[in-house]
Amino acid sequence: MSQDIYVVIEHLRGQVADISYTMLAAARELSRATSGKVIAVLLGHNAKNLARDFAADQVLYLDHASLAEFTSDAYQKALAELISKDQPRAVLFGNTSIGADVASVLSMRLGLPLVNSCRSFTSEAKFISQICGGKIMAEGELPSPTALVTMVPGGYQPDQGKSVESPPVTESAVPALEALRVTLSKYIEPESADVDISKEPLLIAVGRGIQNKDNIELADALAQAIGGVVCASRPVIDQGWLPTSRLVGKSGKHVKPKIYFAMGISGAPEHVEAITQSDTIIAVNTDPRAPIFNVAKYGVEMDIFELVETLTETVKQAK
Ligand SMILES: Cc1cc2nc3c(=O)[nH]c(=O)nc-3n(C[C@H](O)[C@H](O)[C@H](O)COP(=O)(O)OP(=O)(O)OC[C@H]3O[C@@H](n4cnc5c(N)ncnc54)[C@H](O)[C@@H]3O)c2cc1C
Numbered sequence: 001m002s003q004d005i006y007v008v009i010e011h012l013r014g015q016v017a018d019i020s021y022t023m024l025a026a027a028r029e030l031s032r033a034t035s036g037k038v039i040a041v042l043l044g045h046n047a048k049n050l051a052r053d054f055a056a057d058q059v060l061y062l063d064h065a066s067l068a069e070f071t072s073d074a075y076q077k078a079l080a081e082l083i084s085k086d087q088p089r090a091v092l093f094g095n096t097s098i099g100a101d102v103a104s105v106l107s108m109r110l111g112l113p114l115v116n117s118c119r120s121f122t123s124e125a126k127f128i129s130q131i132c133g134g135k136i137m138a139e140g141e142l143p144s145p146t147a148l149v150t151m152v153p154g155g156y157q158p159d160q161g162k163s164v165e166s167p168p169v170t171e172s173a174v175p176a177l178e179a180l181r182v183t184l185s186k187y188i189e190p191e192s193a194d195v196d197i198s199k200e201p202l203l204i205a206v207g208r209g210i211q212n213k214d215n216i217e218l219a220d221a222l223a224q225a226i227g228g229v230v231c232a233s234r235p236v237i238d239q240g241w242l243p244t245s246r247l248v249g250k251s252g253k254h255v256k257p258k259i260y261f262a263m264g265i266s267g268a269p270e271h272v273e274a275i276t277q278s279d280t281i282i283a284v285n286t287d288p289r290a291p292i293f294n295v296a297k298y299g300v301e302m303d304i305f306e307l308v309e310t311l312t313e314t315v316k317q318a319k
Pocket of ligand 1: 206207208209210232233234235236247248249250251252263264265266267268269270271284285286287290302303304305
């Protein structure tokens, strides 16, 4: 068994996901405790160039036509062989629909322990996981022999996992990937008639705390006064109070505005993973223990209905 930390790079349609860089930063911290190396594991087809800015000691590149697009089936087969052969100390996956899918099946297939929703590591190689929707932080020893870990964003900035120097890339053998049960038939694009919230500089985000559809008008009025756009967490979208194109989170869009103003949003991991690239997060919530305050630069413990109309009026007058 080695003391190296493997990071399974997540990428889709030529774009490396931010969680990959967050994991490289986390792996660096963990590798200091294990005295191992940080190894980025890149699966793809003609995708070697994606590795150019990884802050890793080495990149293991697995190239195969069946790895051109993500399928859980092909990733599981390729990674099962690699992990069994190399036996690293830990393998980090994104706690995303891609990473959680692959890591959980590999845990079962290889009989290896799985640590879920890990946010960071300590200098003694302990993991800190956020559980119960982010309300509880659990600390524990990294299990042996090889710990599979799914990582949530928030513990490290993606920029910490980037490097100006390209790491050395080694091509690694790919097992036979015939008889795969799952293949990608097509990508389904979301409707595009609406604004693209991933490009908006000022977002007014509403969560379940907004209570009903009529109250969305309050957020709209604030957005108009400030010159921003309204977006929402999943319960708001599921209720049909705003279109799917306004959904922020794992199942919606990742955003990176200058200001993300979160009103009545608890800060579940599936939401937070999509907002950590915002310059400034401001959160308003009646619950002082709401996890959104862990990522917010400014937090207001307050009822949104006591704040929003006054704020809108103040902005209008200031203009
Ligand atoms: C596979 C999967 C994918 C998911 N994808 C997404 C996704 O893309 N995006 C997403 O957002 N979620 C997603 N979720 C759901 C996610 O887990 C949470 O359930 C969701 O983000 C919670 O939304 P919320 O914060 O609006 O609601 P809640 O968690 O119910 O929080 C409401 C918050 O409002 C506060 N509040 C209530 N009233 C007031 C008031 N008057 N003033 C101020 N604060 C108030 C409460 O204190 C609470 O913190 C996903 C879940 C799964 C399992």
